[in-house]
Amino acid sequence: MFSTQNNLKSMQDKALESLRAVMDPDLGKDIVTLGFVKELSVDPKGVATCTIELTTPACPVKDQLRDQARQALTSVPGVSEARVQMTAQVRPLSAPARDRLVPQVRNIIPVASGKGGVGKSTLSANLAVALALDGARVGLMDADVYGPSIPAMLGINEKPGSDGHRIFPVERHGIKIISMGFFVPQNDAVIWRGPMLHKMVQDFLGVVDWGELDYLIVDLPPGTGDIQLSLCQSIPVTGAVIVSTPQDVAWQVAQKAIVMFDKLQAPVLGIIENMSRHVCSKCSHEEAIFGEGGARRAAAQLGIPMLGEVPLVTRLRAASDAGVPLVLSDPAHPAAQALRGAARALAAGVSVRNLSADERPRAAKVDAAGLAEISIEWTDGKRTVQRARDLRLACPCAACVDEITGERTLRPESVPDTLTAVSVHPVGRYALQFVWSDGHSTGLYGHTYLRRLAGLS
Numbered sequence: 275m276f277s278t279q280n281n282l283k284s285m286q287d288k289a290l291e292s293l294r295a296v297m298d299p300d301l302g303k304d305i306v307t308l309g310f311v312k313e314l315s316v317d318p319k320g321v322a323t324c325t326i327e328l329t330t331p332a333c334p335v336k337d338q339l340r341d342q343a344r345q346a347l348t349s350v351p352g353v354s355e356a357r358v359q360m361t362a363q364v365r366p367l368s369a370p371a372r373d374r375l376v377p378q379v380r381n382i383i384p385v386a387s388g389k390g391g392v393g394k395s396t397l398s399a400n401l402a403v404a405l406a407l408d409g410a411r412v413g414l415m416d417a418d419v420y421g422p423s424i425p426a427m428l429g430i431n432e433k434p435g436s437d438g439h440r441i442f443p444v445e446r447h448g449i450k451i452i453s454m455g456f457f458v459p460q461n462d463a464v465i466w467r468g469p470m471l472h473k474m475v476q477d478f479l480g481v482v483d484w485g486e487l488d489y490l491i492v493d494l495p496p497g498t499g500d501i502q503l504s505l506c507q508s509i510p511v512t513g514a515v516i517v518s519t520p521q522d523v524a525w526q527v528a529q530k531a532i533v534m535f536d537k538l539q540a541p542v543l544g545i546i547e548n549m550s551r552h553v554c555s556k557c558s559h560e561e562a563i564f565g566e567g568g569a570r571r572a573a574a575q576l577g578i579p580m581l582g583e584v585p586l587v588t589r590l591r592a593a594s595d596a597g598v599p600l601v602l603s604d605p606a607h608p609a610a611q612a613l614r615g616a617a618r619a620l621a622a623g624v625s626v627r628n629l630s631a632d633e634r635p636r637a638a639k640v641d642a643a644g645l646a647e648i649s650i651e652w653t654d655g656k657r658t659v660q661r662a663r664d665l666r667l668a669c670p671c672a673a674c675v676d677e678i679t680g681e682r683t684l685r686p687e688s689v690p691d692t693l694t695a696v697s698v699h700p701v702g703r704y705a706l707q708f709v710w711s712d713g714h715s716t717g718l719y720g721h722t723y724l725r726r727l728a729g730l731s
């Protein structure tokens with residue numbers, strides 16, 4: 275008996291050890307180190323049972339992790355069968371940053387765009403429903419005061435209920451919804467100023483009974499300026515999503531958003547390119563009408579993730595007009611699949627942020643001011659030295675690169691050999707902004723981009 279128990283214990287230890295081979299690709303660590311393995315046991319018949327608790331039910335690699343865990347467990351001598359259950363517990367943004375206003379909301383994720391009409395509300399609605407379809411508890415706050423379109427997109431005609439103290443969000447398609455459209459008479463010209471917006475957000479968050487939420491998606495008004503900043507200032511933002519179209523100068527939109535969210539000490543979690551390519555509803559012919567790759571290039575240069583590319587398809591518009599988001603009404607549609615993928619990539623980004631496992635090397639010390647050679651010490655101990663002129667020539671900004679074609683428009687002969695950096699400014703955890711001696715300063719150099727230019731990974 276004693277030896278049987280010892281055997282089981284040793285098998286259990288080996289089973290746990292075997293799970294160290296299962297890596298979470300987003301978090302870059304194995305599932306044992308990450309503390310994901312719960313309740314592991316092996317019974318006398320050799321059946322191993324374990325629960326793996328992920329940080330989001332919308333994990334993009336859930337099935338892959340389950341299969342790998344099963345494989346790892348059955349490779350342990352004596353284990354004849356492996357039963358792996360997948361669960362999830364969404365981690366909140368670290369405690370001090372969470373607001374008293376919304377202690378039950380784990381993550382607040384604003385969705386921003388450079389201008390209106392790019393599909394920000396469509397994507398917000400579909401992302402929210404997609405996360406709920408994966409099992410997360412989701413709220414959607416339509417803060418787009420200039421054109422609150424969420425109620426129509428979700429087929430909501432009723433108003434939220436209230437008990438005199440609290441407002442209860444409308445529940446539809448598995449998510450909780452509050453919109454300015456519920457409170458403002460349609461066709462009323464509403465002119466919102468910063469303080470009113472601030473108050474509106476406070477009311478929304480403080481008075482609305484959201485209950486426990488894993489994710490609250492906030493559909494911001496278009497633009498990345500003061501109004502949006504003021505809107506987000508009263509809430510503890512986990513990180514933002516940027517929606518851009520191929521016609522946008524994605525790089526500029528993303529850059530402005532990074533600067534804006536940097537003031538809130540929140541990262542941009544990623545870009546989604548909407549209306550990426552047109553897919554003909556008759557013949558399925560695909561065409562990149564407005565060029566392609568702008569958002570992808572912007573993301574790569576700024577070192578922020580590309581969460582997805584959603585095609586321009588009539589079905590997506592028609593689904594919104596009919597009040598049922600495409601991810602629900604036509605889940606097999608390629609655009610719906612792209613949206614599900616983007617939602618999972620976003621959920622993974624949130625997990626990474628909250629576990630602070632974003633261990634990508636960052637610039638720790640920069641020597642640049644007045645110098646023709648720029649030296650950077652990185653958090654991984656590496657050091658790079660780059661000619662100021664070479665960096666100036668590699669400026670990724672829209673004035674130096676044609677965003678649609680990706681062609682460099684800056685002429686090398688226009689940059690003097692003697693160019694130096696006048697000053698350098700860190701932008702969040704992502705990028706450096708240089709002021710060059712030729713007066714140019716609009717380029718944000720993502721850390722990843724700078725390292726790549728220097729030949730580091």
Ligand code: ADP
Binds near residue numbers: 392395590591594
């Ligand atoms: P925004 O919130 O940025 O102002 P909306 O989400 O209201 O933009 O979208 C503007 C219009 O474009 C809507 O009619 C919407 O249905 C449509 N639309 C958005 N994305 C797509 C897409 N990928 N394919 C087709 N129509 C789209």
